[in-house]
Amino acid sequence: MEGQKLLPICRFLVVLLGIFFIPSPAKAQVYESRQFTPLVELFTSEGCSSCPPAENWMFQIGKNQSLFKTFNAIEFHVDYWDYLGWKDPFSHKLFSKRQRDYVRQKYMDSVATPTVLVQGKAFYGWRRQQPLPKAKQASLPIKVVQNGDQFKVSVILPKSDKRQLLAHGSYLSRQLTSKVSHGENAGRTLNHDLIALSLSTKPLQSSKDGWQTVLNLKENRVAPHVKQRAFVIWISEAGRQMPLQSIGAMLPQKSTRKSLK
16 A cells, blocks of 8 residues: 555656756757868769779878868769669768769869869869869858757848859768778779768858858768768859858767658
């Protein structure tokens, strides 16, 4: 009987403790950049025998202490070589489309891998380990407020600037190795860094605080065994691929396994 009387009291204590120990919501992270920060893009594929040197180069610049400070970088794995006997686990049609749009807009002459771009312009100096070119462009102040997978993007533009701008964002995987068993790179272990795990795009809308939008980077993420993540967000003019500004940072370690749709 005494045990039965104690049950309601125990339940009350459990509820009371639950009220007092409700975890507080995660604090929003704020990132800002007021200096021009160029974006380096590598289009590559694990099914391309000429791509490993470019991927090794990207792996090396990923160790540069200026990463996320004076430049950002991203490695897009295209899917158009997947038929050669090896399906690249990081590839996606969205990344291939981005490269084709560069060609369509005449920033590039042809769709090929490996291709390195700095601010939308071909950079061949990676083959000779040359330093990244110092791109000259007007600064476009950008602020990002992160809450989980939601990234609120704000850009300051002069009132006279009537351009329609787009915000693009990607999760990145840091420093992975991949063993390839078939295709042109069969038997090789490849080094990767700054691999694109998603690609979200939304137009910026005018508001009292400037131009803003919210990117959800969770919607189309691909992440086989990712341990270290970063993000990169960049701004472009509608109808033009060339990035006008970019911002990026490392994120707390988290493992995800959701595929792009």
